[in-house]
Amino acid sequence: MKLWQGRLAADTDELAARLNRSLDFDSRLAPVDVAGSIAWTQALSKAGVLTEDEEQEIIQGLESVLEEIQQNTFEFLDSDEDIHTAVERGLTEKIGSLGGKLHTGRSRNDQVATDFRLWVKEALLRIDSMVLNLQKTLTQLAEVNHEVIMPGYTHLQQAQPVLLSHWFLSHLWPLQRDRMRLAFVFQETDVMPLGSAALAGTAYPIDRESLASALKFKQPSPNSMDAVSDRDFAVDFVYNAAVLGTHLSRLAEQLILFSSREFGYFELDDAYATGSSIMPQKKNPDMLEIVRSKTGQFNGHLITLLTMLKALPSVYDKDLQEDKPAVFACYDTLTLILPVMNGLLSTLKINQDNIKDALDPALMATDLADDLVKKGVPFREAYGAVAKAVRKAADLQTPLNELPLHHWQELHPAFDQNLYTVINPESAVTKRAVFGGTAPDSVKEQISLAKKCIMKVNQDQQ
């Protein structure tokens, strides 16, 4: 059944109908579609368009259609263009021509916009709680490994010693921003288009404020043309997935590196690793690689939606139908990779010995320069002296802490025996005691802050 039969003389071409049909992906909207239709039925009744009996009969019909869909006993037809059509057809088969009254004063344009927003709101909350779980795991890892010192990297070169807990937390805060962003999108999505009809507003005296309440929307949309046209919330959803995915890709990359034989800091639990079909010795971080790769999928869907929206000529153009596959795919991927990352981190084996062995004495070069600064040497001059010492040590193939004092003093007279005590990772981290720094106490403070912050997001929306 097409809802619009009558206007056109001929049947739709078979391939054209297949191209046009959205049922394959929008059937997952069934529960929200029926919820929207029930609220609409009640609104029509309040507006005097339906009698109370009609209202009851339609609602029961809708509920029984939904039940069939959820129990997989509903028979979808090839001619059902979309979930809205299928539900209306199912309803009419159940309650007869009264079913034809449901679509009074409503268009699929405002119906699908409403359904989709209902779905996205739920999806946002579900993702938020999964990100929260990941944050909790990171907090726990930070607590458990509080005083382990590791080399901190910039440019993939050892830079300065940092606490491993500081590193774990450095991946928690990006997730916090992700959750703030999700909460923002929730607010944006929380606007009800229903009652906008095709584009001009419904011609029936519907109380849109109370309809919004019934569907748990914060408010009705202020402009009917914008309401059926707006897909900002969908693009925002996918954009958030892209940024969240990017954060996860950085975490995954670092886990892959640190689990390589050459770094050797971590070992993945066997439940989160795979082997090779030909090389019996291999233990591979496939899941982390797929997480890294999914960034491409998120970025791709973002481009899909932005390209789709460019320069649309009307209030509603069918182009908009392509919004859902992108959003659904991002949701499905996120709700898979987030728990996998969580499980993988929870079971991660940390090789403290390897981490300790990896610390290069040259990591304390900045501290050596700072030490001269304390004696009144301008930083830039102190820097230069230490830099030359590092080069000297490299030329002599000597670890920095074994370079004899006379070499140091040739480079700057202010160096003395004390420099060898400066070359010490523990004191190096302890000195970085500012708010946000890597000193054990600073990180302890940070853990407390993190615990508080992660519980505060999104509280009023749950």
Place this chain on the structure above:
Amino acid sequence: MKLWQGRLAADTDELAARLNRSLDFDSRLAPVDVAGSIAWTQALSKAGVLTEDEEQEIIQGLESVLEEIQQNTFEFLDSDEDIHTAVERGLTEKIGSLGGKLHTGRSRNDQVATDFRLWVKEALLRIDSMVLNLQKTLTQLAEVNHEVIMPGYTHLQQAQPVLLSHWFLSHLWPLQRDRMRLAFVFQETDVMPLGSAALAGTAYPIDRESLASALKFKQPSPNSMDAVSDRDFAVDFVYNAAVLGTHLSRLAEQLILFSSREFGYFELDDAYATGSSIMPQKKNPDMLEIVRSKTGQFNGHLITLLTMLKALPSVYDKDLQEDKPAVFACYDTLTLILPVMNGLLSTLKINQDNIKDALDPALMATDLADDLVKKGVPFREAYGAVAKAVRKAADLQTPLNELPLHHWQELHPAFDQNLYTVINPESAVTKRAVFGGTAPDSVKEQISLAKKCIMKVNQDQQ
């Protein structure tokens, strides 16, 4: 001068140095870079690293470097890698080796992150006020053209009559969402990285809370590794440009269409149109086309940043340097196209006669169906009868309002003479009187709401 001379034995290859150099684009950060360095100098002084005299001398030196840069008398050298290096070199040339103390406890990693955030915060406010101006113009156009009726379109086919003012406002609300998004990004950007040093936190006892206040940041960053690594605010900025640009592309597209000879609803003022080099009769909407095309640029820069960030292995990798050209380009484009769109709309000529002539009687088909509904016919049945009447009229090449009554009654007995009065655009719009609908009173209410809403965004940040 390189800040890191001493460690490496050889000079940088000339092309490699050119590739590495960011001065060509980051020199516009000079004012915020100096502001950041002054605040840092004060913080070092408070921390006892500098004497008050040193503090004063450095600050005066920095101010005079900035003055020279702003008056174009500062001589940049090929060897200046970036604006930070150039400023530090300029300072040292002015005040001697004392200049070498400025960089104590600070890294370019936290310096550039701070500079960039300061710059982005200003940029967000400037864009916000330009979008507000555009909203004001749309409100004015809605007020002035309050009761003009135009065909509303879906699928680029005439759908239902709407008020022209309703159409203008349908482009105001997307801009409102853009401004909410900008305000959100402002908050996110309002976090100070300074004091994070290279990655581990500064080793000097800097009071980061008061440093943040001095630079008008809401708070210092909670994790030094995240602080130098985070570019979310930059991607968010570019994403917002992409969505705003997409909204403008839809407006531009519709203005192009409506200014074509075939629609004829609008005429661009000559100040916002161009001609052809070969066809003397042409009056072309070039600026609107460029606005439409800029969507591509925004989307492109978004992909640039998201690709750049994927899977970075360290806390700070030089890849991040590519963040600024994208943000600057989006800013430059937005601050050009927003006022142009504003000027173009302010001077738009509206051809009310053409708009009126364009209204097809078939636009009232939904009203005809609704009319049967009032008589108790289920909507789907009423729809079918009207659809067939439309087809009949098309076959007979007759306007719908001239199709004789007997044809109607053959299709459904409930039709009567009254249908000819239903085919009336004025009554069609008046019926859509719900909140958000196209009825004159509803639109008047919407105008008031819009005026209130657009003044409320961002109030506390200005």
Place this chain on the structure above:
Amino acid sequence: MKLWQGRLAADTDELAARLNRSLDFDSRLAPVDVAGSIAWTQALSKAGVLTEDEEQEIIQGLESVLEEIQQNTFEFLDSDEDIHTAVERGLTEKIGSLGGKLHTGRSRNDQVATDFRLWVKEALLRIDSMVLNLQKTLTQLAEVNHEVIMPGYTHLQQAQPVLLSHWFLSHLWPLQRDRMRLAFVFQETDVMPLGSAALAGTAYPIDRESLASALKFKQPSPNSMDAVSDRDFAVDFVYNAAVLGTHLSRLAEQLILFSSREFGYFELDDAYATGSSIMPQKKNPDMLEIVRSKTGQFNGHLITLLTMLKALPSVYDKDLQEDKPAVFACYDTLTLILPVMNGLLSTLKINQDNIKDALDPALMATDLADDLVKKGVPFREAYGAVAKAVRKAADLQTPLNELPLHHWQELHPAFDQNLYTVINPESAVTKRAVFGGTAPDSVKEQISLAKKCIMKVNQDQQ
């Protein structure tokens, strides 16, 4: 079954396994996977690794597995990671431990690269023939409507009269470039990775030249590490889809415009149009809008693959697994929209009267300037005179061909009565008689050329 059981002590986490599993999308590779395995079996036999009996038994086993898969009687297990695993498991269930010899000297890395290339080669040929069909339809439309004159547009403003046939052909040549690009990718894909094993080359004395012949590849790959790593052919495939999709989006856009009430040049056949659920009069070009929208999908998949490939650290990383969903989706979309566009164009109704009525006399403005040029007036001066006449006519609201002569002569003395005969679409098109121009004879020549060119592409690959 995992092919790599034994190395790891624990089972894979359930969600991790689901994330890792590619069977949902790679099962369509079954026929090429089995073809590749049969060829590999023969190669192993030639190399003395299998006896002839073993070879026969394995091949029969593989054929019967494929048959079951194709008849949907093959039972896939949750533990089958991918199609390769499923086939090897199925084989071993049929022929016992001999099945375990199939994977000798081969890795899934070279296996999947081979499978995928076999699949892509077939896909390219199928798409090519669909594009060819569309070109044939455009040629036919050009022939049938050879002398119909329409307004040619630039900037969506009427520019100069052109032949409708010229317009149809202007959409044929981009498709010709698409087919050249497809043919190029075919050549690039026509290289066999098999025998590369995991990365280093197989340790068995396989004759890769003859193996390539057996699988109808032009040549074996020259570097085993590159062979398992290279996905250029997949990105090229998706890129070609994106450019082809872009061409179709431009055609779709113009068909949408020209089918609007305001242009009225074309009417879609009812088999390629849809209606509205609420507005009984609507006839909507939904399929064209979806074609336009699919550009977003193609561009998105392109970004997916390019992002995926960025900066991969090894020869083979699991990231590469994401290559197939993108390619398959592009193929599925193209093989749907190409025949739909073909059907839609074949049945398009052309309203010659509307097209004729739309021609604005001002379209001949260039010809008026050219006419002065013939009298020795420099083009730029002639242009200026005509431009002013057009403005005069606009101010007087007079069609250009009704502007009295004295106005013209005030603007330039070289104008005379003859100018009114210049304002004639037929003579305007006839004058553009260069190769590639819109004159009827030029277009006739173009049609012949097009017919020849479209048959020449890809001849040797079919």
Place this chain on the structure above:
Amino acid sequence: MKLWQGRLAADTDELAARLNRSLDFDSRLAPVDVAGSIAWTQALSKAGVLTEDEEQEIIQGLESVLEEIQQNTFEFLDSDEDIHTAVERGLTEKIGSLGGKLHTGRSRNDQVATDFRLWVKEALLRIDSMVLNLQKTLTQLAEVNHEVIMPGYTHLQQAQPVLLSHWFLSHLWPLQRDRMRLAFVFQETDVMPLGSAALAGTAYPIDRESLASALKFKQPSPNSMDAVSDRDFAVDFVYNAAVLGTHLSRLAEQLILFSSREFGYFELDDAYATGSSIMPQKKNPDMLEIVRSKTGQFNGHLITLLTMLKALPSVYDKDLQEDKPAVFACYDTLTLILPVMNGLLSTLKINQDNIKDALDPALMATDLADDLVKKGVPFREAYGAVAKAVRKAADLQTPLNELPLHHWQELHPAFDQNLYTVINPESAVTKRAVFGGTAPDSVKEQISLAKKCIMKVNQDQQ
């Protein structure tokens, strides 16, 4: 000066003019613009539109304009919209109103399309020769380091031993595909639009075949509407940059990894490394990171162009003007990063000892399985036995080659003392002797092939 003054009554708004103006980026087209205009002048003369004297005077005027531009003495005006306007204005200032004859029968639409193609053709050849240089360096590195054995990686885990030369060559072949792609785009670009005028073809009897020859184009375009509309060559150019950039990002990533302290295989020459502003010990691979990051820029420009082209409604829309910044930016980046990568590779220090020390005995696990296969054990069974031995060794924290024989024999009776000789990298690589494999002789053969192939591309276009 605007070329189209006269038609419009008012001056262009200042910001609108700035938005519309392309001179800032298209002035680099000056040489090809003048070359195109000279050829056009000659064609007009042949067609009888200009006398020979006029022809000479115009050509001399154009040449002197170009000379001024190239010597930076040409004064561009704010009112020059684009390079075409500036050149025509300059010409007219030199030779008076005769300059106004140059634009006869030509439009900026076909002029800019011609200019741009001329420019792109040169750019393609220049890039090709830079890629060739990089290939030569890789070949040399492969020759010099022919027999060095390194761990080959998949999933960033050591997989099998390979020759370092094989690894270098694995980065040569992707570049070979890039050059094939560039050669393909050259052919596609080698089509002349000139003579298409605005869209309908020039109305003057120009011999386009001989005009094409004069400008060294292979052929004139077959359809004037397509000719001014087609930007496929520009998108193809940027796409090629994106794929080439992706290949370079993979090479850069691996060089970054292998230059880290943890891998230690390579050391960058000081001329291709940088330091830190705060950490004196750092030696950073900034240039490689920027190369990796530029992938984002290329992908971004690709999306810019694809988005720009989506659904353009006319033959020529001003949107197309955005084509050039993207192409120019990609060219400028490529011509910087290609020589930098070449220099960096040419000067790379290879630490053979570190590479040798890194080889894990477990790299020979496949060989151990293959050894059982020789004794008749099915590969899958042999694989399982070795996998368990690897796990045993890991549990006992013993290198695989030190695991006592009895453990092996518990896992499979076919193991014997010989297994310890199989654990040998030299014999492991030597066994992979197929075409494309890593055996020293195979790689020697590959080097010869590579040398031949890289000289063959593009020969006829130079």
